[in-house]
Amino acid sequence: MGWDAELDELARRRALALGxxxxxxxxxxxxHGKLNARERLAALADEGSFAEVGPLAGFGHYDDSGALAGFQPANFLFGTARIDxxxxxxxxxxxxxxxxxxxxxxxxxxxxxxxxxxxxxxPMIRMIEGTGGGGSVRTLETMGYTYVPEIPGWEVMVANLGQVPVVALGLGPVAGLGARRLVMAHYSLLVDGLAxxxxxxxxxxxxAGEHRTKEELGGAAIHAGNGAVDDRVxxxxxxFARVRRFLSYLPAHVGELPPRGVRDRARKGAEWLADAVPRDPRQLYPVRPIVQALVDRASWFxxxxxxxxxxxxGLARIDGWPVAVIASNPExxxxLWTASTARKVERMxxxxxxxxxxxIQLVDNPGFMIGRRAEEEATIRFGSRALTAIYQSSVPWATVILRKCYGMAGSGHAPADRLRMRLAWPSGDWGSLPISGGLEAAYRAELEASEDPAAALAAIRARLDAVRSPFRTAExxxxEDIIDPRETRGRLIDWIGLARRGLVAGAKRRGPRP
Known part of the structure; x- marks a missing residue:
């Protein structure tokens, strides 16, 4: 007697699961303009590479004879796949x-x-849509009892942050445990209008008395703007394209070093970098074009x-090697570092x-934001957390000081307790406080005794302008060096070629904070 009946039953159950x-x-x-779960799995994985685990899992309903009368598949699908x-x-x-x-x-x-x-x-990739939490109130009636809340597998999700890349995509309404799974990732996003x-x-x-639509309550623009998720698309x-790019910069796990991409040694320093920073210290300028000019072409993510x-x-490559970039944005x-700016630095x-x-950090940082708003947002606490993350880091660090570097926030330009490479452009301007902000107070007696206070103040400014010269600091x-801005890319290529020798694979003492 063969197994035809069982094989027929297997085919039937597989068909029910696929339904x-x-x-x-x-x-x-x-x-609603959304792919279903299986379409998403197929769209993100390399063609034909998805191998499902537990495809027959679900909830069967049986008649009095014990035959399967109906089947509801489990609503969480997973398996192995390949991406690039x-x-x-x-x-x-x-x-x-x-x-x-x-x-x-x-x-x-x-x-x-x-x-x-x-x-x-x-790497762990979660495509999330739904609550994924404790069910509804009706569930409790079905169970016949309530329970003290706990989250199955939360300890594994926490541990994974320190072991493998974790990416989470919000592809529809996400609430409760679904929302927690979304933010417990190294990179997360929401799809605008759908999620x-x-x-x-x-x-x-x-x-609770507050009436909001889904978009008003938790639309993608809200959470991409407050940092609960990293991006919206x-x-x-x-x-799916962003997942592929993000993973391309990272190792599969912390026991490996990041893979090298295509080299771009032919790219030279752009001529316009010589004048990228305005001479007027109050004039703003965009930093993203500077970043894009320094890293490998089309590598800025x-x-x-x-x-x-x-x-x-973001992430980028220098001579093919993956790097993380933190760049001050004068615009x-x-x-200035606000509480949210400090949180973003810490996360990166x-x-x-x-x-x-x-x-690689590009610095034009006049310090922490001050004033009532800064105090209400606990800027000093989040700023101190960012500085703590910087000093707890162990990877090679290169700093390019574009212009300002002041105060406690300015001290976060690099960890001072180990080797770092600091290159300054001739526009560099640094100190514990901006000189221009305290002249009248510091030299009050001298100015009051002068017959021509305006001329005396001008003379003091001239003396201090000489003192604040970046060349005096370099002496x-x-x-470590003051360079022509057009040399920056070449210096970074030389740096990473040697500094990466100090990279050591393995888990850190602690994983990232979500």
Missing amino acids: MGGPEKLTRQAS GRPVVLSADDFTVRGGAADASLHRKLVDAERMAAEWRM QMFVAGPPLVAA ATEAEA EIGAEWGRGVAT SLGG VDLADTFHLPI HYGV
Whole structure:
């Protein structure tokens, strides 16, 4: 007697699993302009590379004879795949089955996906849509009891932040545990118009007396602007493209060093860099073109452009080698560090240090923001956290001082307790406080005794302008070198070719803070 009956049953169950939430739910998903879970898995993975784990898992319903009468697939799908030839763990929530809620999921699948990434040392990619939390109030009636809240697998998600690259994509409404899974990543994004994120959705918020639409409560613009997610994109296709680019800069796990990309040694320093910084210290200028001129062509991948605007952060390559870039942005409050700017610096430093990316910082930093707003936002605390991250880092560090470098925030231009390379442009201007801001107070007695206070003040300014010359600092080895801006790219190429010899693969003492 053969196994034909069992093989027929296997084929039937596979077909039921592939049906997901059924034709009506799948049609509704498509009508909202969204791919379904299996379409997303196929779109992100290299063609034909996705191998599902647990495809038959779900909830069967049986008749009195014990025969399968109906089947609801689990709404969390995962497996192994390849992205640009590199193995990853790929997961997707199926919104067509109970809106992605946990009462239609099997928590062990979610936990196993995270464990597979950790134990097999592969990047973890989550495509999230739905709540993924404790189900609805109706679930409690079905269970017949309530429970003290806990999050299955949370400890694995925490550990993974220090072990493998984690990427999370919000591809529809995301709430509760789904929202927590989204932000527990090294890189996260929302699709504009399709995806929203909230601690609790509009119905629960309305019960508390606040009436909002999904977009008003937690649209992509809100969270890309406050740093809860790193970016927002226009389409799912753009989201998938960003995943591929982000992963291309990182190793598969912390036990490896980042892979080298295509070299760009033919690119020379741009002539216009000589005049990129205006002579007028109050004149603003864009920093992103400077970044793009220094790194390999088309390698700049900005992260978090809509929040913490005092710096531009991202990944890039120098002579093919991946690096992390932190660049002061004078077009936002002159480059002052606000609380959100400091949080953004901390996040980028943590990412770079975890995955062994040398850090390049371009500095035009007049210090921390001051005033009532700065105090209300606890700027000093978040600024101190950023400085702590900088000093806890162990990767090679190169600093290019473009213009201002002042005060406590300016001290974050590089860790001072180990070797760093600091190059200054002739426009460099630094100190504990800007000289121009304290002349009248510091020289009050001399000015009051002068017959011509205006002339005396001009003479004092002339003396101090000579003292503040960056060349005087270089004489005392207060900065390693002052260079022609057009030499910067070549110097960075030389630096990374040697400094990366100091990179050591392995886990750090602590993982990134989410």
